[in-house]
Amino acid sequence: MLLAFAVLAALGIVIVSRIEHMSGNEGLPLSDATVIREQAAEKHLDPALIAGVIYAETKFDPRPSSAGALGLMQILPSTAQYIAHLSGGTAFTTGDLATPKINVAYGSWYLRYLLDRYEGNEMLAVAAYNGGLANVDSWVAKAREAGKTLSVSEIPFPETQAYVQKVMRAQAEYRAVYPRQLGL
Numbered sequence: 001m002l003l004a005f006a007v008l009a010a011l012g013i014v015i016v017s018r019i020e021h022m023s024g025n026e027g028l029p030l031s032d033a034t035v036i037r038e039q040a041a042e043k044h045l046d047p048a049l050i051a052g053v054i055y056a057e058t059k060f061d062p063r064p065s066s067a068g069a070l071g072l073m074q075i076l077p078s079t080a081q082y083i084a085h086l087s088g089g090t091a092f093t094t095g096d097l098a099t100p101k102i103n104v105a106y107g108s109w110y111l112r113y114l115l116d117r118y119e120g121n122e123m124l125a126v127a128a129y130n131g132g133l134a135n136v137d138s139w140v141a142k143a144r145e146a147g148k149t150l151s152v153s154e155i156p157f158p159e160t161q162a163y164v165q166k167v168m169r170a171q172a173e174y175r176a177v178y179p180r181q182l183g184l
Helices: 002-023 033-043 047-058 077-087 094-098 100-117 122-131 133-145 158-177
Strands: none
Touching: 033 047, 033 100, 047 100, 047 122, 047 158, 077 094, 077 100, 094 100, 100 122, 122 133, 122 158
C-alpha cells in the first residue's frame, strides 16, 4: 500500500511538471503575486503590466544591475529618492529597495506616474521606464512634428525598443498564464 502511494505521488509530480512545462510556466516565473496585486489595485495598474516590467527587468531574480539599479523592478537609488520626494516618503533608504514590497511599491508608483504623464499610453510609459523621460519626450515631440505618433518601431534606442516589446509580450503572457494569481 505504501509503495502504491509513493508511485502515485511520484507520478503526480511528473504530471504537474509536464503541465507546467506545456503551459509555459517554466520560463515565465512569478513571485510576490500578493504584492503585485496590492500595488496594482492601489495604483490602478494592470497587475500583468507590473509583472511584465519585473520580468523584463529581472525575471523575478532581483540582482543589482551594472548601472546600480536594485530590486525586482530595478530602481536606481536616485530614482527612488525622487519617487520618495514626490510621493511624500520621508524615511527611505537605499537598502529598502531590496524589500520586494517596497521595491514593487516604488516601481508601481513610477509606472503610474509615467502612465499619467503619457495619458495612459502604456508603450510610452514603458519606454520612459527604460529609456528615460527626457528621451521619450523628445521622441514624441519629433514624431508630432512629423505629423505622426511614436510607434515602437520608431524608438531610436534599440535597447529601449527591445525592452518595450519584451514588456508588452510578457504582459500578454502573464495575463494568459497567471490570471488567478494576478487577480485578473
